Amino acid sequence: MSKMDALSLSYEDWVREMEALGEKRFRADQVCGWFYRRHVFEFQLMSDLSLELRNRLDGAFRVGLPxxxxxxxxxxxxxxxxxxxxxxxxxxxxxxxxxxxxxxxxxxxxxxxxxxxxxxxxxxxxxxxxxxxxxxxxxxxxxxxxxxxxxxxxxxxxxxxxxxxxxxxxxxxxxxxxxxxxxxxxxxxxxxxxxxxxxxxxxxxxxxxxxxxxxxxxxxxxxxxxxxxxxxxxxxxxxxxxxxxxxxxxxxxxxxxxxxxxxxxxxxxxxxxxxxxxxxxxxxxxxxxxxxxxxxxxxxxxxxxxxxxxxxxxxxxxxxxxxxxxxxxxxxxxxxxxxxxxxxxxxxxxxxxxxxQAPKAPGPAGDSKPDRGPNKGGRRQASASKGxxxxxxxxxxxxxxxxxxxxxxxxxxxxxxxxRPRGEGPGKRDRSGPGPAGRPRGPRGNGPRGKRPGGAGRNKGR
Ligand code: SF4
Incomplete structure (x- = not known):
C-alpha cells in the first residue's frame, strides 16, 4: 500500500488519522506543530510522540518535502x-x-x-x-x-x-x-x-x-x-x-x-x-x-x-x-x-x-542556521534595496x-x-508567524473571512 503524503493532509484529516490510530486528537496538533512550526519532517525526531506512534506514522505516511x-x-x-x-x-x-x-x-x-x-x-x-x-x-x-x-x-x-x-x-x-x-x-x-x-x-x-x-x-x-x-x-x-x-x-x-x-x-x-x-x-x-x-x-x-x-x-x-x-x-x-x-x-x-553543495534536509529547529539574505551573517538590510x-x-x-x-x-x-499588519513597521515581528521552536504560537486575526457586509460599498468606482 502506498503511503499518504503528510503535507497534503488538512488539520481535520490529521485529527481523523489520529483517532483512527486510537490516539487523542491533540496528537494531530503535535504532528502539525512539528511540520509547520518547527520544520521537523521526520517522525522519529518528534520527541513528544511515543516510539510506537512514531513507528506507525512512519509506516503510513511519507513527508513529501522537495x-x-x-x-x-x-x-x-x-x-x-x-x-x-x-x-x-x-x-x-x-x-x-x-x-x-x-x-x-x-x-x-x-x-x-x-x-x-x-x-x-x-x-x-x-x-x-x-x-x-x-x-x-x-x-x-x-x-x-x-x-x-x-x-x-x-x-x-x-x-x-x-x-x-x-x-x-x-x-x-x-x-x-x-x-x-x-x-x-x-x-x-x-x-x-x-x-x-x-x-x-x-x-x-x-x-x-x-x-x-x-x-x-x-x-x-x-x-x-x-x-x-x-x-x-x-x-x-x-x-x-x-x-x-x-x-x-x-x-x-x-x-x-x-x-x-x-x-x-x-x-x-x-x-x-x-x-x-x-x-x-x-x-x-x-x-x-x-x-x-x-x-x-x-x-x-x-x-x-x-x-x-x-x-x-x-x-x-x-x-x-x-x-x-x-x-x-x-x-x-x-x-x-x-x-x-x-x-x-x-x-x-x-x-x-x-x-x-546543496545542504542536507533541515533537521530540528535550530539545527541549521537560516540564510538571512543579501547581508552576510544573518543581518537584514537596514534600508530598501536600491531601485x-x-x-x-x-x-x-x-x-x-x-x-x-x-x-x-x-x-x-x-x-x-x-x-503588513496595520501600524506595524517592517522591522517588527509578525505575530502571525511561527513562534520559537518548541513553543508554537497561534496566529492573530488570520482566520478565513466571510463576505463583508456592504462589501461592494467599499469599491472606489471611477
Ligand atoms: S505568464 Fe507564464 S505561467 Fe503565467 S499563465 Fe502565461 S504561460 Fe502560464
Whole structure:
C-alpha cells in the first residue's frame, strides 16, 4: 500500500488519522506543530510522540518535502531562486527579499499550459498539476532554510486557478492556526484571468488577495500576449472582477508587464484606464523581463514613467517597480526549471560564485542556521534595496512577481506594504508567524473571512 503524503493532509484529516490510530486528537496538533512550526519532517525526531506512534506514522505516511537541486542568490537584491525536485518533476520557487520580511513565490503547476509568448514557463510546456503537499512543501523548504517567511504569493510556475482544488488546500493548510498560521491577508493568488477560478475564489470566502495579470488593454493585443484571453475576453473578465468585488469588497491588483513598443504606449495606458473604470484596482507596472525573445524587451524607464503618469492622472493608484531577481533568472517570466545544481550566489556585478553543495534536509529547529539574505551573517538590510519600489502613488496590495501573468505587490515583485499588519513597521515581528521552536504560537486575526457586509460599498468606482 502506498503511503499518504503528510503535507497534503488538512488539520481535520490529521485529527481523523489520529483517532483512527486510537490516539487523542491533540496528537494531530503535535504532528502539525512539528511540520509547520518547527520544520521537523521526520517522525522519529518528534520527541513528544511515543516510539510506537512514531513507528506507525512512519509506516503510513511519507513527508513529501522537495529535494533542493539548486539555489541561486541575487547579489543585487537578495532574491533567491530555488530548483526543487518532486519525484522527478523539477519546479522553481523564489524567495523575494525586502527589509524585514521575505515573500515566498510558490509554483502551482509543473510548467504551464497557457503558453504566453513572453514567459519562459509558458514556453516549457505543461507536465502536471502540483499536489497540496508539493505547494506547502515549497514554502516550508524555503522557510526551513531562510527563516520566517511573512508573505506568500502563488505566482510561480503555472496558472493557480487551473489547479484550483489543490490551491485552496494549500492555502487552508498554511493559514490554519494549528498548522502554519500564515495570515490570510498575507497570501495573494495571481491569475491570468481564469473567470471560473476568480468567481470560485470570491465565493470561497477565504479573504486572500487577488492579482490579475492583464498585460494588454484590448482583446486584439491580449489575444497575442495572454492566449487564454481568447477564452475569457476582457469584457467578460471585467464582469467577473466586478462580481468578485461585489462579493469580497476587496481591491484587486492589476499586474501589467511593460514590453518596449509592444504594450507600453500612452494611448494604451489611457485604454487601460478606461477599461478599469468602475473597479477598485491598484496597478502594478513592471518592466518585462528578458527571456531571450527579442520581441519582448523591457520597456525603458521613461516609457514606464509616461505610462504610469497617465494612469495616475486618471486617478488610479499606481506602483512602478523594478523586477527583482533578474540577475539569477528569478524575475517575472523567467522561471524555466534551469537552476544548475548546488548553490550559487551572484556577485553584485552579476557573475556567479558557485561550487557549494546543496545542504542536507533541515533537521530540528535550530539545527541549521537560516540564510538571512543579501547581508552576510544573518543581518537584514537596514534600508530598501536600491531601485526597489520606484515611484508609487497609493500603496497596495496583491504583489507582482512573475513576468508572466503574476507578480506580487509592493516593492516590485514583493507582497505589498499593505499586507503588513496595520501600524506595524517592517522591522517588527509578525505575530502571525511561527513562534520559537518548541513553543508554537497561534496566529492573530488570520482566520478565513466571510463576505463583508456592504462589501461592494467599499469599491472606489471611477
Ligand atoms: S505568464 Fe503565467 S499563465 Fe502565461 S504561460 Fe507564464 S505561467 Fe502560464
Amino acid at each position: 529535494k533542493m537541486l539548486g539555489m541561486r542568490a541575487s547579489g543585487r537584491d537578495g532574491t533567491k531562486k530555488f530548483l526543487f525536485d518532486f519525484d522527478g518533476s523539477s519546479v522553481e520557487s523564489v524567495a523575494i527579499w525586502h527589509p524585514g520580511r521575505i515573500t515566498a513565490c510558490v509554483s502551482t503547476q509543473v510548467g504551464c499550459p497557457l503558453g504566453c509568448p513572453f514567459c519562459a514557463t509558458g514556453q516549457s510546456g505543461f507536465e502536471r498539476n502540483m499536489t497540496v503537499g508539493e505547494m506547502v512543501g515549497q514554502f516550508l523548504a524555503m522557510e526551513a532554510r531562510l527563516g520566517e517567511i511573512k508573505n506568500l504569493v502563488f505566482m510561480g510556475m503555472g496558472e493557480p486557478m487551473l489547479n484550483y482544488h489543490n490551491l485552496i488546500g494549500a492555502i487552508r493548510n498554511l493559514n490554519h492556526p494549528k498548522m502554519r498560521g500564515l495570515g490570510i491577508r498575507h497570501i495573494t493568488v495571481s491569475t491570468s484571468g481564469i473567470i471560473p477560478g476568480i468567481l470560485n475564489l470570491a465565493r470561497e470566502g477565504l479573504g486572500v488577495r487577488l492579482a490579475v495579470s492583464l498585460h494588454a488593454p484590448n482583446d486584439e493585443l491580449r489575444d497575442q500576449l495572454v492566449p487564454i484571453n481568447a477564452q475569457y475576453p476582457l469584457k467578460e473578465l471585467k464582469r467577473a472582477l466586478m462580481e468578485y468585488q461585489e462579493i469580497t469588497g476587496d481591491r484587486i491588483t492589476i499586474e501589467y508587464s511593460l514590453f518596449d513598443q509592444v504594450n507600453d504606449s500612452v494611448p494604451m495606458a489611457r485604454q487601460l484606464g478606461e477599461y478599469l473604470k468602475g473597479l477598485s484596482a491598484f496597478v502594478n507596472l513592471i518592466p518585462g523581463s528578458c527571456v531571450g525573445d527579442q520581441r519582448f524587451r523591457p520597456s525603458p524607464p521613461f516609457r514606464v514613467r509616461a505610462f504610469g503618469d497617465l494612469l495616475t492622472a486618471m486617478g488610479y493608484p499606481v506602483a512602478m517597480r523594478q523586477s527583482k531577481g533578474s540577475d539569477v533568472g528569478g524575475a517575472c517570466g523567467q522561471l524555466r526549471r534551469q537552476v544548475s545544481p548546488g548553490i550559487q550566489e551572484a556577485s553584485p556585478q552579476g557573475g556567479q560564485r558557485g561550487g557549494e 526597489e519600489g520606484g515611484k508609487a502613488s497609493g500603496g497596495d496590495s496583491g504583489g507582482s512577481r512573475r513576468g508572466g501573468h503574476k507578480k506580487p505587490a509592493a516593492g516590485g515583485r514583493s507582497a505589498p506594504e499593505g499586507n
